[in-house]
Amino acid sequence: MSLFLVNRYLGEEEDGSASKKSRSEALLAKLRQKAKEKQKQSLTEQRQPPPEEQAEQQDFKKKRKAEKESSQTPQPHKKRKSVVEPSFASDSDCKDEPIKEKKKAKKSANEKKKEDQSENDTPTQTTEKTSPPTGFTVLGGFENKPVQKVHRVLPQWLAQPDMIHRDIKSNLVPFSDMPGLSSHLMKKLQNNGIQHLFPVQAEVIPAILESTQQGLLIGRGGYKPRDICVSAPTGSGKTLAFVIPVIQVLMERVVCEVRALAVLPTKELAQQVCKVFTSYAEGTNLKVVMVAGQKSFAAEEASLSEHRGGKRRSLADIVVATPGRLVDHINKNSGFCLEHLRFLIIDEADRMIDSMHQSWLSQVVKAVYRSGSGPEAMSIFRRTEPAHVTAASLSPPQMPLQKLLFSATLTQNPEKLQQLGLHQPRLFSSIHSQSSTAAPNQTQDRFDFPQGLTEYYVPCTLSKKPLLILHFILRMKLSPVLCFTNSRETAHRLYLLVQLFGGVQAAEFSSRLSPGERKRTLKEFEQGKIQLLISTDAAARGIDINGVKCVVNYDAPQYIRAYIHRIGRTARAGKAGLAFTFLLGVQEKNFLQMVVEAGSPGIQKQIVKPENLKGMEARYEQTLQELANAIKWITQHRRRTCCYQTHPVK
């Protein structure tokens, strides 16, 4: 047993003679005593908080007491504060901070609060404004900071365009300053009455020619040429800015293939641009074809290509098209090939972006790169859609597709422009106020107005509008007038009224007319046979009619782009022109604000006195009566023909 005896230190023995048993008993008693003492101590600790907490509790009691006293006078926010503070005082975030300092901060904050309250009459405001510096992080408390406006930041190419002079007359450029133009083209220009180039032409033509200096296959330095966007006022000569360089580049071609495609929103515009291309291509081998639905599909098919000896042969170098008809040819005409396309011209580009839902552009791009997806993919003539530039992608070089965009109201919205898939675009613009950050109060795009244009608005009532237009032509001798209405019904009614009134050669222009009738009407208007052409927005864009002295907005346009294009039918090619807008009282404020924000140099008020209209009023009243009878007769007549058609006599 002694082997297993463990000797322990048992403390100092009081009695060395005490037996083993009594020793162990004494030890046990001692231990019990110690345990009791510890128990007691822990109990007292539980009941009594440590000195720091005691102090804090005292402070809290004092505060409650003070609150009770002050609760006799109502202080709404104080109660909220007192609830919030203790609950965050236990926040673990603030454990590191010495408690004494915290107390000091609390104390000084309370003192400050009291001072503030005594200074301010409105306690609610004071408690909200001066949040006491407690050092605690108050979760969920948001300061009332002023909201900062988000400024539109434009990409650099849009913010810093190549500038085009606004004033046409004082910035004419002689042909001799334009290297790279063939003698054929110069002669053609002179024959067409063009002695100098307009500023937009002087800037854009060299840029397009430069991109083809190394040939059609590669751009400057061997890279794909940059796409070009042009934003210049109405009537500034944008059409020749793309027609001349395209003819110049393609005139030396050997094989006939479609190398340039111009897309325009309407038949009339396609016709107009086709006419210019045809005029300048005359005397070269180049063939210009229009596909805008003026002819039957089969006739257009025959003009685009032919099959000889089992082989397809293109009959067009330059195609001018409207998007709908273009897509039809891409999908249904096997002889229509765009695999050699070098230039894609998008005129009235902002309008064409709006019609992008027709997916005409993606169909064109697919047709251009068709050869890269078929069995010819390995051929050196393959064309694959450009991706990243690598050494492999540059060899062998393949024909790039360069996009050329033109508009008087080109959008600056990068999101919209992105839909066009532009490659390193370069912008030519005449708008001086562009900056990388638009003005903070700028809510809409700003545009350039033609230099020779004078804008007026005429306050009027609805019933006086027809009299005013008659006054403009018969008394003020302002013909030829191009007058715009917001609907084809208004255009038709006004046309009937003017016809019945008499003394004015009038015509209407809207979708009520067939394409043939529209073409004839425009021709007669240009020839001066029509004094007043009443039109919907069908003639608002791009139409170039020589000698329009005056544009009248019979109905105020709803959108600024419509206004700019309408008034742009006058004051073209640096000439002078007048634009009048009839405004009802309710329209005045919003319309004038829209025009000023768009960058108009100034729109003046033109009042037509009622006594000036007096002389025409009796005849006008009579005409209104006649018009009512005429409309009644037309409706009855239509109903009768309708009955006859639906119930034919047996």
Ligand SMILES: Nc1ncnc2c1ncn2[C@@H]1O[C@H](COP(=O)(O)OP(=O)(O)OP(=O)(O)O)[C@@H](O)[C@H]1O
């Ligand atoms: N260098 C020039 N010298 C004289 N006349 C010119 C010159 N360039 C163009 N013109 C004439 O100016 C008129 C307007 O040109 P164009 O139709 O190209 O304008 P635009 O900028 O396309 O206008 P819009 O934006 O309204 O379509 C046309 O009649 C055209 O013949």
